[in-house]
Amino acid sequence: MMEKFKIYFNLIFVFIFGLLLLSCQPHPKNTENNTMNQQPYSLHFGPQGFKDFAHYNQGKVDNHSVASFRELDFSLPNLGQIKIENSTSSLTINHVFSVLRASFHGEEGIEVMTINAGLNKEEFVHPEQAYQAYVDLMKKINQAEWKNYFYRFSARIAKEDNIRYLMESGDVIDPTYIFNYEEWKKIINTVGGNSIGYRLYGNGILLDLSIKQTKKTEDGKEQYMVHYTFNTIRYDERNSMDDSENNIDTYKMTSKELEQVFTNELRRNKKSREIDEKEVMAQGYHIDEDYVDPVVWPYVK
Numbered sequence: 001m002m003e004k005f006k007i008y009f010n011l012i013f014v015f016i017f018g019l020l021l022l023s024c025q026p027h028p029k030n031t032e033n034n035t036m037n038q039q040p041y042s043l044h045f046g047p048q049g050f051k052d053f054a055h056y057n058q059g060k061v062d063n064h065s066v067a068s069f070r071e072l073d074f075s076l077p078n079l080g081q082i083k084i085e086n087s088t089s090s091l092t093i094n095h096v097f098s099v100l101r102a103s104f105h106g107e108e109g110i111e112v113m114t115i116n117a118g119l120n121k122e123e124f125v126h127p128e129q130a131y132q133a134y135v136d137l138m139k140k141i142n143q144a145e146w147k148n149y150f151y152r153f154s155a156r157i158a159k160e161d162n163i164r165y166l167m168e169s170g171d172v173i174d175p176t177y178i179f180n181y182e183e184w185k186k187i188i189n190t191v192g193g194n195s196i197g198y199r200l201y202g203n204g205i206l207l208d209l210s211i212k213q214t215k216k217t218e219d220g221k222e223q224y225m226v227h228y229t230f231n232t233i234r235y236d237e238r239n240s241m242d243d244s245e246n247n248i249d250t251y252k253m254t255s256k257e258l259e260q261v262f263t264n265e266l267r268r269n270k271k272s273r274e275i276d277e278k279e280v281m282a283q284g285y286h287i288d289e290d291y292v293d294p295v296v297w298p299y300v301k
Helices: 002-023 047-057 127-143 159-169 181-190 233-241 255-282
Strands: 041-043 068-073 079-082 089-103 112-118 195-202 205-216 222-232
Touching: 002 047, 041 047, 041 089, 047 068, 047 089, 068 079, 089 127, 127 222, 159 181, 181 205, 205 233, 222 233, 233 255
Parallel strands: 041 079
Antiparallel strands: 068 089, 079 089, 089 112, 112 222, 195 205, 205 222
């Protein structure tokens, strides 16, 4: 439970602090939409990301300090197209309203990016159009080989329980399964918050993706928003191991100290997962015995 609390708390802190900081300073509005919206904005993680944002903010020098934020904004009718550069898992995102990037350790470069986008180009669409956009998005996600990701302390729910788990939690655990139209209509109109979520992993990057129906009109049209949160696995892992009460700062450790803390974390996670899996099995869920954690240590060290 402590690991879960720390991760959720840190995520909440990250984005609340980011929004507060942004509200206290002018947003660097993108004024190049008319000339650049035909080409995707190419964004990287790490130090290169600083250069990317500086370039797209009309050459302004980016801030390399700790806990620095910068935003790209787009407005109708010229919504943005963003390409998240991530090797074979690079992903192009259409109909983008905004991109917020965050860096918490200056030498690490960009560690977090959040993107808000429309599911469709049009603000309101017929249900069939929204469904087709969902299908196209999931095909793109799968083609880029983003895989379902379980935190190590979490129960690994089997794919056969995908829809049941989604209806109870709002999260999809099998991104390779694309709902048919009837399933989609039932799910999006009955699941809590009219929103479905995915937690995905690809080449050292975590992606939390949510698709939310935000409004329906009297004539039956629908509005959807898609929210993407990208974290480097290095940031996510080290942040989950940091402990101010016990004076643990993974960014100040030697390589041997870090490896020992990481090994201890693996043991704690395994015990927590075993407890979690017993609980969900008692509820009738099946466990995916074939799931293998991605190898993340090369990114963490």
